[in-house]
Every structure is written in structure tokens, then in C-alpha cells.
Amino acid sequence: xxxxxxxxxxxxxxxxxxxxxxxxxxxxxxxxxxxxxxxxxxxxxxxxxxxxxxxxxxxxxxxxxxxxxxxxxxxxxxxxxxxxxxxxxxxxxxxxxxxxxxxxxxxxxxxxxxxxxxxxxxxxxxxxxxxxxxxxxxxxxxxxxxxxxxxxxxxxxxxxxxxxxxxxxxxxxxxxxxxxxxxxxxxxxxxxxxxxxxxxxxxxxxxxxxxxxxxxxxxxxxxxxxxxxxxxxxxxxxxxxxxxxxxxxxxxxxxxxxxxxxxxxxxxxxxxxxxxxxxxxxxxxxxxxxxxxxxxxxxxxxxxxxxxxxxxxxxxxxxxxxxxxxxxxxxxxxxxxxxxxxxxxxxxxxxxxxxxxxxxxxxxxxxxxxxxxxxxxxxxxxxxxxxxxxxxxxxxxxxxxxxxxxxxxxxxxxxxxxxxxxxxxxxxxxxxxxxxxxxxxxxxxxxxxxxxxxxxxxxxxxxxxxxxxxxxxxxxxxxxxxxxxxxxxxxxx
Numbered sequence: 024x025x026x027x028x029x030x031x032x033x034x035x036x037x038x039x040x041x042x043x044x045x046x047x048x049x050x051x052x053x054x055x056x057x058x059x060x061x062x063x064x065x066x067x068x069x070x071x072x073x074x075x076x077x078x079x080x081x082x083x084x085x086x087x088x089x090x091x092x093x094x095x096x097x098x099x100x101x102x103x104x105x106x107x108x109x110x111x112x113x114x115x116x117x118x119x120x121x122x123x124x125x126x127x128x129x130x131x132x133x134x135x136x137x138x139x140x141x142x143x144x145x146x147x148x149x150x151x152x153x154x155x156x157x158x159x160x161x162x163x164x165x166x167x168x169x170x171x172x173x174x175x176x177x178x179x180x181x182x183x184x185x186x187x188x189x190x191x192x193x194x195x196x197x198x199x200x201x202x203x204x205x206x207x208x209x210x211x212x213x214x215x216x217x218x219x220x221x222x223x224x225x226x227x228x229x230x231x232x233x234x235x236x237x238x239x240x241x242x243x244x245x246x247x248x249x250x251x252x253x254x255x256x257x258x259x260x261x262x263x264x265x266x267x268x269x270x271x272x273x274x275x276x277x278x279x280x281x282x283x284x285x286x287x288x289x290x291x292x293x294x295x296x297x298x299x300x301x302x303x304x305x306x307x308x309x310x311x312x313x314x315x316x317x318x319x320x321x322x323x324x325x326x327x328x329x330x331x332x333x334x335x336x337x338x339x340x341x342x343x344x345x346x347x348x349x350x351x352x353x354x355x356x357x358x359x360x361x362x363x364x365x366x367x368x369x370x371x372x373x374x375x376x377x378x379x380x381x382x383x384x385x386x387x388x389x390x391x392x393x394x395x396x397x398x399x400x401x402x403x404x405x406x407x408x409x410x411x412x413x414x415x416x417x418x419x420x421x422x423x424x425x426x427x428x429x430x431x432x433x434x435x436x437x438x439x440x441x442x443x444x445x446x447x448x449x450x451x452x453x454x455x456x457x458x459x460x461x462x463x464x465x466x467x468x469x470x471x472x473x474x475x476x477x478x479x480x481x482x483x484x485x486x487x488x489x490x491x492x493x494x495x496x497x498x499x500x501x502x503x504x505x506x507x508x509x510x511x512x513x514x515x516x
Contacts, residue, residue: 041214042156043164046149049113049211050168052203053142054175055182056120058345059200061312062184062338065320066193071129074453074464079313081123081136083442086309087238088140090435094283095231096144097151102224105151110212112141112148117204124197143435146172155218177345184338230283233272238439240265245443284429294429296486297414300368301430302437303483304406307375307399307476310441314449314472315341315396317464323387328466330389340393344400351404358405364413368406369487375402376480379473385466413490441476448472 060081068078092112100108119139126132149168153161179200187196244262247255276282319337321329332340351371358367378399386392414430452468 042152042216045207045211045214046152046164046168047171048203049109049145049149049207050171051175052207053116053145054172055179056116056139056200056204057142058176058179058181058341059183059197060123061316062180062334062341063187063193063196064313064316065337066187066334067129067132068317070193071132073129074450077129077446077450078317079442079446079449080133082309082312083242083439083446084133085136085140086435086439086442087242088137089143090238090432090439091231091235092141093144093147093435094432095226096141097147098224098226098281098283100148100151102222102226104218105148105155106212106215106217109145109148109152109215110208112144113204113211114208115139116142116145117201117208120201120204121198124194124201152215152218156216173345173349177342177349180345181338181342184333184335184341187338188333188335225281227275227279227281227283230272230275230279233268233275234283237265237268237272238436240268242439242443245440245447284432286429293417294414296489297410297417298430298433300406300483300486300490301410301414302433303479303486304372304403304410305434305437306441306444307379307480308403308407309438310445310472311379311399311476313442313445314469318382318469319389319392321463326463326466328385328387328469330387330392332389336389340389340396343393344396347397347400348404348407351401351406352408353404355405355408359409364409365487365490367409368413368490369484371402371405371409372480372484372487375399375406376477376484378402379477379480382473383470383477385470444475445472448475 064078064081067073067081096108096112116139119135119137119142122135122138123132124135126135146168150161150165153164157164183196183200186199187193190196190199240261240263242265244258244260244265247258247261273286276284276286316337318328319330319332319340320334322331323329324331355367358370361367362370375398378395382392382395386395411430448471449464449468452465452471
């Protein structure tokens, strides 16, 4: 008579029980670390003596890293099993967060932001785990995870500024935000049950490589253009290499058996307009974060503009705007039922554009500035709740996951482009006639940025009207999904 040790069975049972609490903890602290960095951008700029435009590259390179790592890591999760990739993504997120905290130079901070990029892959990998281990309740649990992520983002924005004011050390403040992820990186492999991968699934390494080269080339060229001139080979050559790599990437994806992005779907469904809308709205969402922090912290008596807010107050403002974005996602079903999906997106975009245009007048009262940012966040919440439903509604049933991936990646790329635009505009304005860099970013840079974003939002409103979404053919709630994009908001959805 043979006997089997109950130890492996007990270990599997314990891991299964700990799965959902572990995933909730990952989303809470993954969201917290994404919200943590935003109120500290002004402190980072001062500590590392980086101009206002330069500090926006922290968010930009993080978004670029997410744009590449999310599709690649989810593909690897299908191949090697989601638990392995969840452990790797958590470890990289923790390592990047610690590297940002202890970085001796701004360049090392940017490297840390790249390493931290896989934080955006946590949720898709977790969804794969739930599909295997909690199929009956996966949808409900994903809703809890999304809500936890949103809460973590808001709490991170709030606590980072308050902790910074309390301890007075940028390094200590950022290590406090990173510490829970370090602990989770050590525990997640024990708390999550093993899941077999598909050994027969191929990985689109060529697509990932060419996509990464395209992004790095284009973004590096954009960053150098504002410093050395757009006609300089230092700017033109990376841009040309990036564009050439992008063409190669599209060719590779059309021929790949399991492409990183199924671009063929764009030909078979009416997805061009809604995907473009996602890019445009993401540009204003992600691109406005750095100008918002710098404007809130600027002293009107010294700089001639701003609200004179402390780091703690900046964090509170960002937490409030996150709550308004969440409120927008909650009222989105009502707005959609009343106006229809197409008109709801258009009205929200116009609302956001109006807020941006009023900001160009240079208000200095904190309540007014915070109110305008909250107004734009409310509109953002509506758009980001309604638009994914329209995208999925138009997607072929057999390819909804691929379309969702295209939509999320497009938003990430839009945010990256906006970050590069903000950095270029601020760098151009920061240089005086003699070529010296100004101590503070001139207010004209903020006016140009907000005006450009307002124009983008008006264009988005016009495109939304062209969607022609059927008003009541489907229930409004079917066209609404939770919004999870607030300060760095987003990368994670």
C-alpha cells in the first residue's frame, strides 16, 4: 500500500486560499507606488536640479516601459505560466521603486522608471490567474481589484506629500512607498498557486524588439530636438531609426503567427476612431500631470504664477482629482443612458477642454486651481468609463482581448507622446534669449501646453460625434467599464 505526503496538497490549498488577498495587496500597493511619485515631481526636480520639462521624462519613460512590457509579459505568462511572470513583474516593480528612491542621479531615476514599468502588467496577469483558479467569480474579483487599484492611486497621491512634509527626506519618503512591494516580491511566489503554461505557444520576440526600438528612437529624437535643434542629426537620426523600426514592426505583426498586437483587426472592425480617441484623451491625461504639479507648487510672489501649494497640499489636490475621476466613472452609466455613448464622450471632452482653457488665464487661488483640475478629472472619468465599452462593442467576439490590448497600448503611447511634447515645450521656454536656462519654467509654457491639450480635446469631441454609437440599442451599463486612470493612472489598466 502506497501513501502520499499531504504536504504538497496542503501547500496547494494554502496558496489557493491566499490567492485573492495577495492579488488585492498587489493592486493596492502597485496603485500606491504609481500615485506616490506624482506629488514628489517638484521635489525631485529641485533635488536633482532638473528643469520642469526634464522631470516629466520620469512618467514618459515609465509609460514607454509599460507599453512594451505589458503585451510581452502577458504573452510570456501564456507560455510559461502566470505565476512565474507575476513574481517577475512584482520583483521588477519593487526593484525599480527602490532604484528611484536611492538614485544618485536623475539618469538612474529614469532607469528605475523603466525597470518599474511592468507594474502595469500586474492586473492582466492577475486576470489570467483568476481565469484558471476562480473562473466562477473572476469578473467580480476583477472589479474588486480595479477598485483597489484606484484607491491605491488616490492614497499614494495623498500620503506621499504628507510623508515628505513629515520626514523631510526625499529618499526616505520614496523608500516608505517602495517597502510594501519589496515584502510582496518575497511572498508572492509562495502565496499564489502554480499554473501551467502552454509550451506550444510562440513568443513574438521580433515584434517586441522592433517595437521597443521604435519607441526609444522616436522618444529620444523628440527629447533631443528641443535641446539641439530639430535639424540636428542628433535629433533626426534617432527619429528616422524609430520610424523605420515602426514600419518593420507593422510588417512583422502582419506576418506573425501570434503577434504582439493584432493590427489586422483594425481592417476588419470599425475601430480606428475609438482607438484614436483613446490616444487623444490619454495625451491630455498623462501629459497634464507634470505641468499640474509644477503649477500648483509655483509661488506667485516669486514665479509670477501658481498656487504656492506645499508638497503635502499638492498630494491632497491629486487625491481629490482622483476621487473626481472615480465619481465620473460612477455617473457615466447615467450620462450614457441619457445622452448615448457618443454624445457622452463628446460632452465630457468639451468639459475638459473648457477647464484647460480657463487654466491659461493663470488663476492663483488654490481652490480655483484645484476645482479646475477636478473638473477635468470628472470629464476624464466619464470618458475612460464609456470609451472601452464602445471599443469592445465594435470588436469581433473572438478577438476582444486583442482589441483591449490595442486600446490600452494606444493610450500608453499617447501618454508617452504627450510627455515628450511637454518636455520639449518647457525646455524651449526655459531657455532665455542668451541660451541660459531659466530658474523656473515661464508661464507661457503652461499656456501653450494647456491650449494644445484643449485643442486636442475639441478634436476628440468632434471625433466622438462621428462614432455614431447607437443610443439605446444596448443597455448603457454594457457600454461602461470602471475607470482606473488618475495620476500615473493608467498604466495599470
